[in-house]
Every structure is written in structure tokens, then in C-alpha cells.
Amino acid sequence: MLPKNYGWQQSYKMNEKFSNLLGTWFGEHDCDPMQVCHLFENIPGISFFVKDSNHRLLFMNQRFLPRIGISSNDELYGKTDFDVFPPRLAEHFRRDDRIVMESRQPMLNILELVFNSQGLPDWYLTNKYPLLNRYGNVVGIMGTVRPYGDENHSVHADLKWERDDEIGRAVSFIRNKFRSNLEIADLVKVSGLNHRKLHRGFIQLFGIAPMQFITRTRIESACDDLLNSAKKLSQIAKDNGFYDQSSFTQHFRRQMKVTPLKYRKQKGFA
Numbered sequence: 001m002l003p004k005n006y007g008w009q010q011s012y013k014m015n016e017k018f019s020n021l022l023g024t025w026f027g028e029h030d031c032d033p034m035q036v037c038h039l040f041e042n043i044p045g046i047s048f049f050v051k052d053s054n055h056r057l058l059f060m061n062q063r064f065l066p067r068i069g070i071s072s073n074d075e076l077y078g079k080t081d082f083d084v085f086p087p088r089l090a091e092h093f094r095r096d097d098r099i100v101m102e103s104r105q106p107m108l109n110i111l112e113l114v115f116n117s118q119g120l121p122d123w124y125l126t127n128k129y130p131l132l133n134r135y136g137n138v139v140g141i142m143g144t145v146r147p148y149g150d151e152n153h154s155v156h157a158d159l160k161w162e163r164d165d166e167i168g169r170a171v172s173f174i175r176n177k178f179r180s181n182l183e184i185a186d187l188v189k190v191s192g193l194n195h196r197k198l199h200r201g202f203i204q205l206f207g208i209a210p211m212q213f214i215t216r217t218r219i220e221s222a223c224d225d226l227l228n229s230a231k232k233l234s235q236i237a238k239d240n241g242f243y244d245q246s247s248f249t250q251h252f253r254r255q256m257k258v259t260p261l262k263y264r265k266q267k268g269f270a
Contacts, residue, residue, distance in 0.1 A: 045146050050131065052140040053101060055080050055094055064145070088205045100128045101138045112145075123147075123175070166191040167201040170210070178217045179241045184210060218242060219255050226264045233260055 047064035051057055057079050060070075068084040070076050081090035092112065100107050106129040124145050131140040170191040174182065184195060187210055191198055202210045218240045225236045237248035252260045 047145040048143070049145070050140060050142045051097065053138060055097060057081075057084075058140070086205055086207060096126075096128060097141050100130050100141050104130050104132075104138055106130070123172075166193050166198075167205055170198065170202075171213075174210075174214055174217055178214055178221065179239065181241070182214055214241075215251050216255060219252055222248065222252065222260065223256075223263070226260055236260070 041061050041063065048059075048061045049057065049064065050059040057076050059073055060068075060076060065071060065073070065076065070079075070084065076084075081093045085093065096107055096110060106127065108127050110126045110128065112124055112126050124147055126143055126145050128141050128143040130138045131142050133139050170187045170193075173187065173190045177186075184198070187198055188195060191201075193201065199209055202208060202213055206213060208216070222236050222240045222242075225231055225239065229236075231239070233248065234245045237243075237245045240248070242248035242251065249260055252258075252263070256263055258266065
């Protein structure tokens with residue numbers, strides 16, 4: 001019986017010679033290997049990152065940077081997950097990074113909460129690989145992140161957040177049911193936490209209360225409707241769980257600093 005990760009081990013052995021040849025070629029032609037990273041800027045939906053063995057961030061492609069409030073890799077360089085993510089998320093990321101580096105094996109299709117372009121936590125599939133030097137020593141990790149959507153339901157993902165984490169179950173419930181009349185009691189039932197622990201968990205993980213998370217999720221969906229449909233504001237409000245258009249406009253302006261109509265016009269959808 002072949003050992004676990006046999007394919008990865010064999011792939012590394014087969015590609016080690018090629019990797020050395022490629023490195024030599026880059027050196028001989030005075031080419032910057034970082035140019036390869038630019039490839040990820042043009043792959044739809046894919047984000048890419050590199051960290052060193054001390055968990056310091058070295059590179060992220062431009063698609064990822066705005067999600068963590070950073071404008072360039074110069075600003076990112078040397079920061080850790082604890083500098084750019086809430087502590088509980090950072091702890092999860094670091095734990096998995098440590099496993100990858102210590103085991104020298106990849107972790108594939110990890111289902112994680114990562115911030116999306118609207119600044120809200122959403123489910124993403126992450127692949128993490130040990131980053132090895134030419135001597136086979138682990139010097140860091142590299143990975144990719146892509147949205148976990150309907151098209152990924154066939155992927156065998158690690159559902160540990162959704163299965164084992166109370167807040168993760170509440171988040172999944174919100175993402176699936178935000179268009180309905182959600183109440184805190186619904187989240188208490190799904191998560192198995194009491195009101196106090198549920199509230200504290202959301203504050204610790206996301207910096208906002210559960211009801212604020214629901215509202216932001218609704219606004220995120222409304223943004224998509226504003227840009228990708230010709231629906232009237234009243235219909236968008238109804239479709240995304242708001243009481244009426246007035247309530248929708250009030251919450252939207254508070255979150256986005258602009259009215260829904262002005263947001264639509266600013267983005268070029270009249």
C-alpha cells in the first residue's frame with residue numbers, strides 16, 4: 001500500500017532536477033522569478049500568497065491585498081496574520097501553516113473564513129504547500145485561495161470550520177438564510193451557544209455583533225444586485241431581507257457611506 005501523500009513526494013523528486021534547471025535558467029538570463037507571480041493577477045478568482053518560516057508575509061497578489069486593508073506588497077512585507085486578521089482567524093491560519101511546514105506535506109482544499117472584496121468573512125478553499133529550497137529544507141509556505149461557491153460543491157473540502165466550530169455554523173447559516181427574517185434565536189439554535197457566548201464569539205472573530213454581520217451580508221448581496229441587475233431599489237430591499245426600501249437605504253448608507261442609487265451610478269450602472 002502506498003503511503004499517504006506518495007504522489008506529492010514523487011512529484012517533488014521528479015521536479016527537483018527541473019526546478020534546479022529552471023533556477024539556473026533564470027539566473028543565466030538575469031530574469032526575476034517574481035515575474036511568475038504576475039501570472040496570478042490574471043487568473044480569475046485566484047489569490048496567491050507566500051510566507052517565510054517565521055510566518056511573515058512576503059507576497060500576496062494584488063487581488064488579495066485590498067481585503068486586508070493593504071495597498072502594496074511593500075506595505076505587506078514582514079507582517080504576520082496577526083497584524084492583518086482578527087486573532088481567532090490568525091490562530092487558525094498559523095496552526096495550519098505550522099502543520100504544513102512541520103510535516104513537509106501540503107494541505108489541500110481547506111475550507112476557511114477569509115475576507116472578501118466587501119470586507120465580509122466568506123468561505124474560501126485554500127491550498128498550502130511547503131516552500132523548499134534547493135537542499136530540500138523548508139523555508140516557508142506558499143498557497144492559493146479561491147472562493148467556495150456552488151461550483152465547488154463537488155470538491156472534497158475540509159469542512160472543519162462548518163462542522164466543528166460553533167461560530168462557523170452560525171456564519172454558514174447566515175450566508176444561506178440572510179434573505180429571510182433571521183433572529184438571534186435562530187443563530188443560538190444552530191450554533192449551540194447561548195446569547196452571550198454567541199455575541200462574544202462574533203466580536204472576537206469579526207469585530208461586529210451577529211446582527212451587524214447579518215446586515216453586512218445583506219448589503220454585500222445588495223451591492224451585487226445594484227451592479228448586475230436593473231431591479232428597482234424596493235425589489236432589491238425585499239430580495240435581500242430588508243424591511244422596506246427606507247430601511248435598506250439607511251443601512252446601506254451607514255455601511256457604504258453612499259446611497260444605493262449613488263453607488264449604482266458611481267459604478268457605472270445607470
